Amino acid sequence: MLVDTFHILGVILEFGFTALKEFCGDPEKPETVPPLCYRRFDKIVADVPNKTKVIDDTLMWAPSIEDSFHQAVEWLDLCGRQGIVLNPEKFVFAKQTVTFAGFEITPETVRPCHQSLEAIKSFPAPKNLTDIRSWFGLINQVFYAFASANKMSPFRSLLKPGSHFEWTQELDKLFEETKQTIIDEIHEGVEIFDKEKPVYLATDL
Numbered sequence: 001m002l003v004d005t006f007h008i009l010g011v012i013l014e015f016g017f018t019a020l021k022e023f024c025g026d027p028e029k030p031e032t033v034p035p036l037c038y039r040r041f042d043k044i045v046a047d048v049p050n051k052t053k054v055i056d057d058t059l060m061w062a063p064s065i066e067d068s069f070h071q072a073v074e075w076l077d078l079c080g081r082q083g084i085v086l087n088p089e090k091f092v093f094a095k096q097t098v099t100f101a102g103f104e105i106t107p108e109t110v111r112p113c114h115q116s117l118e119a120i121k122s123f124p125a126p127k128n129l130t131d132i133r134s135w136f137g138l139i140n141q142v143f144y145a146f147a148s149a150n151k152m153s154p155f156r157s158l159l160k161p162g163s164h165f166e167w168t169q170e171l172d173k174l175f176e177e178t179k180q181t182i183i184d185e186i187h188e189g190v191e192i193f194d195k196e197k198p199v200y201l202a203t204d205l
Contacts, residue, residue, distance in 0.1 A: 044082050048075065054101040057090075068094045102141070112186045116142055120179055125172050129165050132158050139182065146185035151178050 038055055045053065050071065051060040060075065062068040072093055079086055092098050097106045104111050119138060126132040132155060139152060154174055158165055 041084060044084065045075075045078065048078070051075075052100075057101050059098065059100040059105065065094045112142065112145060117183050117186065120183055123179065125175055126158075126167060129158070132165070142182075142186055146182060146188075151182055151185075154178075 041056065042053065045051070045058075048060075050062060051058055053059075058075075060068075060071055062071050076086070097104060099105070099113055099115070102113050102116065104113050120142070123135060123138060124131075126135055135155070136152065136159070154171065157163060
């Protein structure tokens with residue numbers, strides 16, 4: 001099959017027609033996992049109790065270590081028989097605190113993932129346009145937990161087409177202050193969320 005015709009082909013599945021690129025992945029990007037793989041994964045483990053799943057992240061719970069052991073064995077056996085490849089480096093067994101879907105989960109609380117906060121805290125001052133784009137990309141990963149518009153507005157002018165990149169002392173001072181403010185607000189934003197209250201979705205226009 002020629003790569004340049006790959007995007008126009010498709011397959012008929014039980015839930016309808018889908019592009020072959022979505023079914024098999026991008027031949028030019030073999031590291032990408034096609035969305036339909038996640039759908040198949042969801043279907044295979046749909047009846048497994050005491051678990052929650054986000055994309056390829058799965059969190060399971062049990063009342064005792066013995067129950068957790070049998071639960072883990074059954075999970076690994078099911079995935080193995082169905083050809084689902086798991087990452088052994090992400091496997092955590094019988095821990096009270098785990099990282100799941102970008103959060104750190106404990107028996108009592110849900111808090112921001114330590115890795116995300118540390119990445120923000122240690123991010124160096126941008127030296128060029130690529131760096132400032134990376135900074136915005138990092139912040140976009142946690143934007144759900146704080147009001148980002150006001151905090152990031154002083155840096156947005158650097159992203160405007162045709163603008164000259166100039167990192168001033170004023171921006172550098174503001175950058176360091178903004179990092180700590182964002183970290184503080186992320187903590188507050190996640191901690192005050194109450195799942196028992198109504199949730200409203202506000203989208204960009």
